[in-house]
Amino acid sequence: MLTLTNAGNIADSSKFSQTVGFSTDPAGLDSAGLPIPTTKSIRINPGKSVKLRISITKAQLAALTPGESYYLTVTETDAQDRVVSVVSPTPFSI
Numbered sequence: 742m743l744t745l746t747n748a749g750n751i752a753d754s755s756k757f758s759q760t761v762g763f764s765t766d767p768a769g770l771d772s773a774g775l776p777i778p779t780t781k782s783i784r785i786n787p788g789k790s791v792k793l794r795i796s797i798t799k800a801q802l803a804a805l806t807p808g809e810s811y812y813l814t815v816t817e818t819d820a821q822d823r824v825v826s827v828v829s830p831t832p833f834s835i
Contacts, residue, residue, distance in 0.1 A: 743793045743815055747785035754784040755819040763811040769828035774804040807835045
């Protein structure tokens with residue numbers, strides 16, 4: 742789950758492009774595997790939050806090398822090209 746919060750004083754209603762991928766480093770800079778983009782329409786009222794479900798496909802997991810460590814990366818971009826990127830705090834391996 743990824744939580745987006747509207748800290749402003751007006752509702753934010755936008756289409757968000759979400760890309761879920763993997764990285765081999767904790768900063769999320771060394772991409773690995775197959776990133777999958779999706780688009781969602783989201784409305785966040787002032788002072789409120791929404792939780793976005795993060796989905797990983799079998800094709801994404803199949804593109805990773807077994808035994809290596811990876812970090813999950815998620816990038817959200819709204820219609821005004823504002824970008825938020827997050828990286829999982831702990832690695833995992835296949």
